[in-house]
Amino acid sequence: DAGITQSPRHKVTETGTPVTLRCHQTENHRYMYWYRQDPGHGLRLIHYSYGVKDTDKGEVSDGYSVSRSKTEDFLLTLESATSSQTSVYFCAISEGQSMNTEAFFGQGTRLTVV
Amino acid sequence: GNSVTQMEGPVTLSEEAFLTINCTYTATGYPSLFWYVQYPGEGLQLLLKATKADDKGSNKGFEATYRKETTSFHLEKGSVQVSDSAVYFCALSGSTTSGTYKYIFGTGTRLKVLA
Numbered sequence: 001d002a003g004i005t006q007s008p009r010h011k012v013t014e015t016g017t018p019v020t021l022r023c024h025q026t027e028n029h030r031y032m033y034w035y036r037q038d039p040g041h042g043l044r045l046i047h048y049s050y051g052v053k054d055t056d057k058g059e060v061s062d063g064y065s066v067s068r069s070k071t072e073d074f075l076l077t078l079e080s081a082t083s084s085q086t087s088v089y090f091c092a093i094s095e096g097q098s099m100n101t102e103a104f105f106g107q108g109t110r111l112t113v114v
Numbered sequence: 115g116n117s118v119t120q121m122e123g124p125v126t127l128s129e130e131a132f133l134t135i136n137c138t139y140t141a142t143g144y145p146s147l148f149w150y151v152q153y154p155g156e157g158l159q160l161l162l163k164a165t166k167a168d169d170k171g172s173n174k175g176f177e178a179t180y181r182k183e184t185t186s187f188h189l190e191k192g193s194v195q196v197s198d199s200a201v202y203f204c205a206l207s208g209s210t211t212s213g214t215y216k217y218i219f220g221t222g223t224r225l226k227v228l229a
Contacts, residue, residue, distance in 0.1 A: 031215065042203060042221035043158075050214045058216070090157055092217070099207040099215045100146045100165040105157035 003027050006091050006106040013113055019078040021109050023091030025071075031096035032074035033103065034058075034066065036087040043090065049074055050096060081113045116141040120204045120220035127194055128228050135189040135223045137178075137204035145208035147171075147180050147187040152201045152222070161189075161202070194227045201225070 003026030013019050023032060031050055035043040035058075045058030047066040055066050063085060065077045078085055091106040121136040139147065146165045150158040162171030167182035176191045187204060204220040 033217065035219070040221060043219040045216060045218070048214075048216055056210075056212070056214060056216075092158075094215070094217075096215055099209055100163070101207075102148065102160045102163060103158075103207075103217050105150075105159065107157050 004091060004093055004104060004106040006089075006109050008109060009107065010110045011112070013081050013111070015082060015113055016080050019081050019111065019113075021076045021089055021091075021111070023074045023076070023093075023106060025074075025093045027093060027104070028071060029093040029095050029104075030071075031094045031103075032068065033092040033094075034064075034074065034076045035090045035092065036060065036085075037090060037108070038087050046076065046089075078111075081111075083113050085111065086113045087111060116145065116206060116208045116218045118204050118206055118218055118220040120223055122221070123201075123224040124226055125223060126226045126228065129196055130193045131227075133189070133191040133194045133198075133225065135202055135204075135225070137187045137189065137220060139185050139187065139204075139206050141185075141206055141208050143208060144182075145206040147178070148205040148207065148217075149176070149178055149187070149189050150203040150205060150219075152203065154200075158203060194225070196227045196229050199225055199227045 033048040034046040049055045049068040092103040094103045095101045148163045149161040162173040164171040164180035
């Protein structure tokens with residue numbers, strides 16, 4: 001199994017509070033991704049990183065920010081959580097040498113905003 | 115932009131039935147195509163992939179062929195088992211205008227196999 005750890009695995013937070021999710025990898029892969037999974041929408045890309053301090057937006061980036069100060073860690077921050085951000089969040093990594101390489105996924109973080 | 119469309123579920127089959135889950139894509143250039151599977155409470159894991167036109171990916175009895183002329187990558191299995199019950203995601207990996215790579219996923223198709 002690819003070494004990907006997401007933390008926390010479950011979190012309940014109140015509307016308006018900041019929340020940070022962490023993704024940690026031990027594979028030294030270049031690319032890291034944050035997705036959210038919602039019924040009827042599948043997986044939607046929030047942000048991704050193609051190197052330390054190199055990030056780009058995905059299709060649903062509003063309300064989210066990311067940071068990658070080390071190869072192994074990719075943080076997703078909800079600056080002011082809203083109920084619409086209740087979801088399951090998945091981190092993924094890939095070597096990124098070409099588009100042919102597969103992505104490996106973490107176990108997911110279930111976030112509930114009340 | 116790039117996109118993936120897959121058939122809605124749920125799909126309910128009896129054990130040993132034939133499975134097809136349709137997937138079509140829209141992409142610029144020549145993406146790589148993937149099928150991922152998600153078992154309850156878990157993250158996604160790669161089932162198979164194909165990286166160029168007419169390639170056939172296969173694994174655990176599942177197959178899919180990269181059809182450029184129809185922009186499709188349909189998943190098939192000749193005889194499903196109860197243990198195949200899961201959610202299946204079609205995905206593509208393509209390059210962006212800035213030269214980076216990202217994965218785009220379909221909405222997922224839930225498969226339930228009855229004994």
